[in-house]
Amino acid sequence: MKALHLAAILASLGLPVQAQDNPMTESESWEMISEAVLGGTTAPADGAALFEVDAPYRAHEAATVPIEIRQVDDAAVIERATIVIDENPAPVAAEMTFGPAMLPLDMELRVRVNQYSNVRVIAETADGAYMNGRFVKASGGCSAPATRDPELALAAMGRMQLRSFDATADLPEGRSEAQVMIRHPNYSGLQRDQITHLFIPAHFIDELTVWQGDEMLFTMTGGISISENPAFRFRYDDNGSPDLRIRAKDTEGNVFEQSLPKSVES
Numbered sequence: 001m002k003a004l005h006l007a008a009i010l011a012s013l014g015l016p017v018q019a020q021d022n023p024m025t026e027s028e029s030w031e032m033i034s035e036a037v038l039g040g041t042t043a044p045a046d047g048a049a050l051f052e053v054d055a056p057y058r059a060h061e062a063a064t065v066p067i068e069i070r071q072v073d074d075a076a077v078i079e080r081a082t083i084v085i086d087e088n089p090a091p092v093a094a095e096m097t098f099g100p101a102m103l104p105l106d107m108e109l110r111v112r113v114n115q116y117s118n119v120r121v122i123a124e125t126a127d128g129a130y131m132n133g134r135f136v137k138a139s140g141g142c143s144a145p146a147t148r149d150p151e152l153a154l155a156a157m158g159r160m161q162l163r164s165f166d167a168t169a170d171l172p173e174g175r176s177e178a179q180v181m182i183r184h185p186n187y188s189g190l191q192r193d194q195i196t197h198l199f200i201p202a203h204f205i206d207e208l209t210v211w212q213g214d215e216m217l218f219t220m221t222g223g224i225s226i227s228e229n230p231a232f233r234f235r236y237d238d239n240g241s242p243d244l245r246i247r248a249k250d251t252e253g254n255v256f257e258q259s260l261p262k263s264v265e266s
Contacts, residue, residue, distance in 0.1 A: 046130065047121070051132055053069055071103065085112075088117065089142060109232050113139075114142040116135070120133030142190045150193065163181070165178065188224040207220070208222065238262075245260075
């Protein structure tokens with residue numbers, strides 16, 4: 001709600017309004033892919049009363065566009081979510097499941113956006129599916145060159161980092177906030193080697209699970225639209241376990257698993 005108040009203030013001053021003023025637009029692509037994405041089920045209901053989606057109207061970096069999903073109806077139980085980028089070559093960016101400790105859901109991840117597109121989130125509860133999203137102006141995200149030399153990227157592949165953050169004023173007691181980062185080039189298959197100019201084969205993390213102790217926090221089945229060096233920032237109910245355990249698998253069959261301490265940074 002603070003964001004909505006800020007948008008109103010900016011509008012009254014004649015200043016540019018940020019992500020809150022970029023609702024989804026009509027999309028022929030969604031009309032073509034929706035049946036496949038939804039599996040032939042009933043179209044999802046308007047999710048505005050259940051959760052918000054924040055994304056920049058104009059992305060500074062098309063290959064690392066931040067998407068935040070923030071639940072506004074705390075009583076609802078969001079079990080799963082699918083992130084869809086209408087105009088991307090592979091529109092389904094990620095399918096996620098959530099454990100009870102992740103609710104109410106407050107999560108951010110980074111995606112590639114290949115051209116001006118709706119970025120939509122379809123959340124599933126026991127009562128049905130709900131959809132919300134934003135329209136993002138970005139281009140070239142899926143073919144943008146990798147930020148590191150391929151040899152260096154592969155040498156660092158699988159390294160993980162966990163950042164834990166001090167409680168903030170809006171973080172209820174018992175809730176914690178963390179960010180999981182995984183080194184991986186997440187090649188989309190649409191990028192070219194800067195020396196040979198040949199396409200680099202697709203090679204990305206397609207499965208991810210995060211636990212605290214033996215309790216599952218969330219899982220992700222990902223595609224080429226998840227950014228290089230995937231990062232997930234999220235809030236969760238802390239069960240007292242000293243570590244978070246992360247397990248990732250990529251499309252080459254490599255498995256990376258590590259337990260990281262919940263040491264607070266800031």
